Amino acid sequence: MNKEHFLIELKIYLKPLTAQQQAFILNKYETIFDERLSEGETEEEIAKDLGKPRTIAEEILQEFDIQVPEKRLERDGWQEIQPAASYDYYEEPTEHPYDDTYQSYERPKHSAFGRFCQVTGVILLNFLLMFWCIFSAAMLLLSFWLMALLFLFSPILGGISIFSGFNDAATFEMFVSIFLFGAGIIGLLILAPLTRFLGRGLKRYFLWNIRVLRGEM
Structure with missing residues (x-):
């Protein structure tokens, strides 16, 4: 159901x-x-x-x-x-x-000063702290995603080095590219649920902000 x-x-x-x-x-x-x-x-x-x-x-x-x-x-x-x-x-x-x-369960009644403190507090919390924390976490997560995707394409470079000239250095590069490919797969398996978890947390924080700004808390 x-x-x-x-x-x-x-x-x-x-x-x-x-x-x-x-x-x-x-x-x-x-x-x-x-x-x-x-x-x-x-x-x-x-x-x-x-x-x-x-x-x-x-x-x-x-x-x-x-x-x-x-x-x-x-x-x-x-x-x-x-x-x-x-x-x-x-x-x-x-x-x-x-x-x-x-x-x-109706919207609680607040004094004008109380509502001013609520709204001001939420705005200051977001612009002075949470915005920078969320931005830093998003940039860090994005860099991990880019790194994992680059690792997935590393065997292409290893294959090119093998075809361009088969020697010890090319063989080493091929093994390194295979290792990086595996690391990229593991990274994606970790990043996918982590991104969903952080997305749900961000959504709940956003809804909390809306409830406070509307005076429902």
């Missing part, structure tokens, strides 16, 4: 709730998927770890004191859950901890 299938099925089972409550719960699980996808997990692994959408929905509905009636599954495998009470009951829902939770 992928992310889209999981969220659609969960939304169907959460139908007895109000649109606001559904949106909050679905947004919560979508955030869980996005965070764990950025850490390298697949959608199927995340969905399997979270459990069945129906089970999750039943637990949530029970917190709202909504009984989940048993219904026969339709031909396509979907099951629609209807509330035990009438629909009018949901026009004015009673107070529930989920409503407080929804409010608590």
